[in-house]
Amino acid sequence: MQVIKHLPGLPIERALSVVSGRWKAVIIYVLLEGPQRICSLENNIQGISQKVLIGQLRALESHGLVYRLFFAEEPQRIDYALTPLGMSLEPLLKSLYDWGVSHAKEMGEFHRLLPCEAVVNLSAERAGE
Numbered sequence: 001m002q003v004i005k006h007l008p009g010l011p012i013e014r015a016l017s018v019v020s021g022r023w024k025a026v027i028i029y030v031l032l033e034g035p036q037r038i039c040s041l042e043n044n045i046q047g048i049s050q051k052v053l054i055g056q057l058r059a060l061e062s063h064g065l066v067y068r069l070f071f072a073e074e075p076q077r078i079d080y081a082l083t084p085l086g087m088s089l090e091p092l093l094k095s096l097y098d099w100g101v102s103h104a105k106e107m108g109e110f111h112r113l114l115p116c117e118a119v120v121n122l123s124a125e126r127a128g129e
Helices: 013-021 024-031 038-044 049-063 090-104
Strands: 066-071 075-080
Touching: 013 024, 024 038, 024 049, 024 090, 038 049, 038 075, 049 066, 049 075
Parallel strands: none
Antiparallel strands: 066 075
């Protein structure tokens, strides 16, 4: 596994570098539901192009957060899933979400927040959490 770019030496900078970007946290959030194919990820994430999605998945894979599952079927099928390291981000994402809400309230911008459903099509199971 080769990391795409040299990561910062400070642990907090390293963590932020690995999960920062427009789509990485959203992709991780969606993959918390379980393995998914590219077309399913595209359908579940509003506004992401296939090219960007594949690039972000490759970056997450290079950082050890995502892996590919190959199925020897016709036609060939590839699913993407979180590694245990990727799964370990769930409480961090929840904390970042909660902090983002608190920050928006503190700054008087709570009204500007979007619901997750504005970007992510949640399944019925996940929406109940």
